[in-house]
Amino acid sequence: MKTIKIPEATIIRLSVYSRYLAQCDRRGIVTISSNEIAEGVGVSSAQVRKDLAYFGEFGTRGVGYNVKDLHRHIMKILGLNQKWPLVIVGAGNLGTALSMYGGFRERGFHVVGIFDDDPNKIGYKLNGVEVFPISKLKEVVAEGGAKIGVITVPAPAAQEVANALIESGVKALLNFAPVVLSVPPEIELRNVDLSVNLEILTFNLGYRRGID
Amino acid sequence: MKTIKIPEATIIRLSVYSRYLAQCDRRGIVTISSNEIAEGVGVSSAQVRKDLAYFGEFGTRGVGYNVKDLHRHIMKILGLNQKWPLVIVGAGNLGTALSMYGGFRERGFHVVGIFDDDPNKIGYKLNGVEVFPISKLKEVVAEGGAKIGVITVPAPAAQEVANALIESGVKALLNFAPVVLSVPPEIELRNVDLSVNLEILTFNLGYRRGID
Numbered sequence: 001m002k003t004i005k006i007p008e009a010t011i012i013r014l015s016v017y018s019r020y021l022a023q024c025d026r027r028g029i030v031t032i033s034s035n036e037i038a039e040g041v042g043v044s045s046a047q048v049r050k051d052l053a054y055f056g057e058f059g060t061r062g063v064g065y066n067v068k069d070l071h072r073h074i075m076k077i078l079g080l081n082q083k084w085p086l087v088i089v090g091a092g093n094l095g096t097a098l099s100m101y102g103g104f105r106e107r108g109f110h111v112v113g114i115f116d117d118d119p120n121k122i123g124y125k126l127n128g129v130e131v132f133p134i135s136k137l138k139e140v141v142a143e144g145g146a147k148i149g150v151i152t153v154p155a156p157a158a159q160e161v162a163n164a165l166i167e168s169g170v171k172a173l174l175n176f177a178p179v180v181l182s183v184p185p186e187i188e189l190r191n192v193d194l195s196v197n198l199e200i201l202t203f204n205l206g207y208r209r210g211i212d
Numbered sequence: 213m214k215t216i217k218i219p220e221a222t223i224i225r226l227s228v229y230s231r232y233l234a235q236c237d238r239r240g241i242v243t244i245s246s247n248e249i250a251e252g253v254g255v256s257s258a259q260v261r262k263d264l265a266y267f268g269e270f271g272t273r274g275v276g277y278n279v280k281d282l283h284r285h286i287m288k289i290l291g292l293n294q295k296w297p298l299v300i301v302g303a304g305n306l307g308t309a310l311s312m313y314g315g316f317r318e319r320g321f322h323v324v325g326i327f328d329d330d331p332n333k334i335g336y337k338l339n340g341v342e343v344f345p346i347s348k349l350k351e352v353v354a355e356g357g358a359k360i361g362v363i364t365v366p367a368p369a370a371q372e373v374a375n376a377l378i379e380s381g382v383k384a385l386l387n388f389a390p391v392v393l394s395v396p397p398e399i400e401l402r403n404v405d406l407s408v409n410l411e412i413l414t415f416n417l418g419y420r421r422g423i424d
Contacts, residue, residue: 079414202291
């Protein structure tokens with residue numbers, strides 16, 4: 001397999017395409033063109049073709065793509081042809097919100113445990129998922145087969161939590177704490193900065209003002 | 213002003229550069245090269261130069277950029293040379309988490325009101341910000357000068373909340389509800405799908421496995 005670098009923007013669009021294709025499938029649509037996908041999700045059809053071309057040949061010229069096949073194929077590219085058990089560390093508001101987030105389950109992400117060091121929270125169930133003490137991390141990760149750890153603790157605790165998650169055997173970290181984490185190169189790390197979303201809005205508001 | 217389309221990935225990187233430049237400034241660094249910025253944030257130096265080139269000429273060839281000037285300039289491009297009052301509708305776990313999110317205040321985003329239709333929540337203060345009934349939306353938006361509304365209600369309520377926010381005078385919406393909203397073209401809308409972040413991780417885990 002050739003090791004070409006796939007732009008992250010392509011991965012994000014594949015995620016969008018797959019949701020749109022699932023919608024089309026539910027509506028009973030059997031085949032679809034790149035133009036129709038493009039129109040449905042608001043990008044150019046050249047972009048759709050370019051994104052898909054990273055992963056080989058799909059569809060038939062003049063006929064388009066089979067909706068079910070393309071959906072299945074993209075889900076496989078995204079690694080979503082399997083379930084992904086995950087653990088959340090930090091049972092505060094954000095951790096609690098994420099444990100109840102319907103969008104996760106829909107895409108195959110399944111919370112097998114939430115962890116906190118507050119004795120008042122331990123033993124409670126959030127959305128059916130038990131809150132465990134951090135000391136149980138290794139055991140729950142192993143039993144649940146979790147490969148992903150989500151960090152929703154305050155910034156000062158985040159590095160220690162990342163270390164504990166890696167030690168417990170997870171391979172990927174999604175970090176919501178506003179701090180730069182140091183992890184070994186074999187660990188996948190993604191930082192979510194919620195304010196970036198607001199900055200895209202303020203850029204657009206200002207830029208539009210400039211061109212109006 | 214020419215109306216060229218700026219890629220969203222560029223805006224996201226500008227946000228990252230500005231944080232790095234702020235860090236450099238705090239450490240007393242006066243000038244910086246595109247190579248050093250690139251290394252600091254983990255992109256290529258050609259990418260840094262390309263991103264900045266959308267917005268004109270910065271820096272001096274062979275000398276680099278003045279850290280303070282470039283930081284100020286990027287903040288202005290992002291629209292962050294001003295404060296952005298905002299309102300949050302939905303005082304559930306996610307709304308509460310966002311109202312306490314330190315990263316917002318740091319970048320000039322300031323929550324002036326949280327809204328909910330649960331009478332048990334109204335009047336409470338979250339992180340010093342009062343929870344108001346939806347009926348007060350127009351009044352609080354006007355008084356606080358909010359241009360941005362954040363939607364953290366369940367999906368079935370999101371469109372109605374979006375309509376109320378637009379009616380109240382906000383110009384941009386950040387939507388966390390997993391539903392497609394319909395808004396007039398002059399309203400900036402951004403949807404946040406938290407599971408996309410997990411899908412980038414699962415893609416990388418699978419892709420790495422493929423090339424190892």
